[in-house]
Amino acid sequence: MMSGGSWFSRFRRGGSGSKSSTELDCDEVRASGSDYIDEECEEEMHSRIMEHLGLCRDCDSWLKSLAQTVGILRETPEMQIPESTMERIRRINRSK
Numbered sequence: 849m850m851s852g853g854s855w856f857s858r859f860r861r862g863g864s865g866s867k868s869s870t871e872l873d874c875d876e877v878r879a880s881g882s883d884y885i886d887e888e889c890e891e892e893m894h895s896r897i898m899e900h901l902g903l904c905r906d907c908d909s910w911l912k913s914l915a916q917t918v919g920i921l922r923e924t925p926e927m928q929i930p931e932s933t934m935e936r937i938r939r940i941n942r943s944k
């Protein structure tokens with residue numbers, strides 16, 4: 849005696865392996881890249897970008913280089929480089 853066997857099948861997931869509708873394309877990732885680095889984008893967007901970076905090497909390396917550039921700019925906010933340091937840098941460049 850089986851009762852209510854059909855409703856149960858509704859809980860089964862169909863179409864596994866299809867692309868999720870939340871997947872970003874490269875343009876969207878790059879448009880939100882700086883927000884992502886600043887952690888100013890929404891939580892949902894943040895995880896969607898992370899998801900894309902896991903799949904897309906181009907965007908992953910693009911974002912890494914962007915993060916580096918942003919980091920360097922922040923670490924040197926109109927900082928005056930001492931003349932002695934500049935001299936050392938010039939010497940290193942010359943010896944190359």
Ligand SMILES: [Zn+2]
Pocket residue numbers: 873874877900904905906907908
């Ligand atoms: Zn991409």
